[in-house]
Amino acid sequence: MAAGIITDLVPYEPPIPLKVRVIRQYFVQWSPTDKSQLFYLLVDESGNAVEAKISTRVKKVDNKVFLYKCYLLTGYVVDPPRKIGRVVDQAVTIIVGDRAEFHAIDELPIQKQFYSFAPYSSLEGRYHPTAKTVLLTDYLCKIQRVSIVFQRSNINMLKMVVSDHSREPIEITLWEKIAFTYANLLAREKVIAVSSLKVTKYLGTLQLESTAATTIVIDLAIEGYSEEIKSDNRKWFSRKGTMCSDNMRREGVGMVCKNCIVPQEEIITYRVNATICDNTGAMHVVYFNEAMTQVLRVDYRKLVINEGYNDPVVLPPQLVELIGQEKISHFIFKSTETPSI
Incomplete structure (x- = not known):
């Protein structure tokens, strides 16, 4: 079965078989009253990534789809990208319904990480006053200061000041589960790759905030990215x-x-x-x-x-x-x- 690539996909057109690696899994909840929705981030052999929304029973894929494994994906639906909180800048979103299948295949030379790092100079243009962020931000930076997890208004958070190649400082706030997940791993001078951040402002100052899709990779686990930003x-x-x-x-x-x-x-x-x-x-x-x-x-x-x-x-x-x-x-x-x- 001949496989295509993610950039060949067109919304509302028939799907084509895709050979992909599953590199992230996250749940998105649109509002406190909504049910959380499972998403996978998939990368193909050409290095492109796409979000896959799991619209079938979670148990159907949970027992057969594993992070960092390679699969041949068939039978999905091709939709336009979601309008709010996209993890990647892609022209489509994959919908995995009951007829979709993840067929396990042998290991392929597909990357296990995907980032589209934004420089500090681009953050102002990524800020949306309506809070309806269209595209989330990946940021490569060095930690200057980091707090412990603390509570404010009954909300758990962790704050850190970071800087990228420009050396311009900016504050990142990690909320609730994300804060607890990474609290013991973060320290001053560490270089981190933070995915899926939301650009916000507080009293006119740019900030970055975690979302449900945020992940953090630290120091040498970043394949070849961190050496220049690490060196003074x-x-x-x-x-x-x-x-x-x-x-x-x-x-x-x-x-x-x-x-x-x-x-x-x-x-x-x-x-x-x-x-x-x-x-x-x-x-x-x-x-x-x-x-x-x-x-x-x-x-x-x-x-x-x-x-x-x-x-x-x-x-x-x-x-x-x-x-x-x-x-x-x-x-x-x-x-x-x-x-x-």
């Missing part, structure tokens, strides 16, 4: 002198090296550490001058000299906007097996 020494450009290959530092109006007596002229070059990934996995790369200029379409002189982004640790907005974008790169593998872009 990461830099997106380097400074060197005309007569010395050592890294230079600014002193007065010139550049100096700890080993050189004669003042030197400054040379600035792109050196952007990044993690790129496709549907097979992730890889660490370094973008140097020519490659980074082609990707960014901005010369380093414009950013560092003309626009004043002269802190090599703080990413300029032009670089932050690249996070999560799809690009085509050409690699040359040297004899050392080190990829060159």
Whole structure:
């Protein structure tokens, strides 16, 4: 039986067999009087994800569908995406009714995690004053401060202040069950990937809040994503002198090296550490001058000299906007097996 991919699905059109991995399970309750609804998050071999709403008896799937296992899914219904609180930005939602079947299959090279990380600079645009959030937010960040679980107005919560690559602080509130689930795992300086957050405001200040679908993955369990945000020494450009290959530092109006007596002229070059990934996995790369200029379409002189982004640790907005974008790169593998872009 030939299988398709998630992006081939069209609302109200017949389903096509899908080979998927189940990577998340969560219950959504629209209001206190509504019955909670079971959802799965499914990922296919192309790396795309879709929500599957379980509209059959939960017991029918609960005994045969397991997290992180691979299945051939047939007989489902293809609907438009739900309007409020979508976990992924996909054009469809899968409805699993009585005629749908999860057929267990052998292990496939399908990722076990799925994120669409949003940078801090995009959060304002994700805020909806009506509180009817259309698309939930995934956030990759480092914990600066974290509280214990406490009660306010008979509601249990945990609060933490975090920052992403931009180093802009923002508060995340974890509610009730989510707070208790992760309270003992969270600590200062840990890098976390938090899924399915809602962007809110309190007294005009942006905040993030957990939802029923929120999960947290900590430090090295994030496959290749956390190293750059974890390092306080990461830099997106380097400074060197005309007569010395050592890294230079600014002193007065010139550049100096700890080993050189004669003042030197400054040379600035792109050196952007990044993690790129496709549907097979992730890889660490370094973008140097020519490659980074082609990707960014901005010369380093414009950013560092003309626009004043002269802190090599703080990413300029032009670089932050690249996070999560799809690009085509050409690699040359040297004899050392080190990829060159």
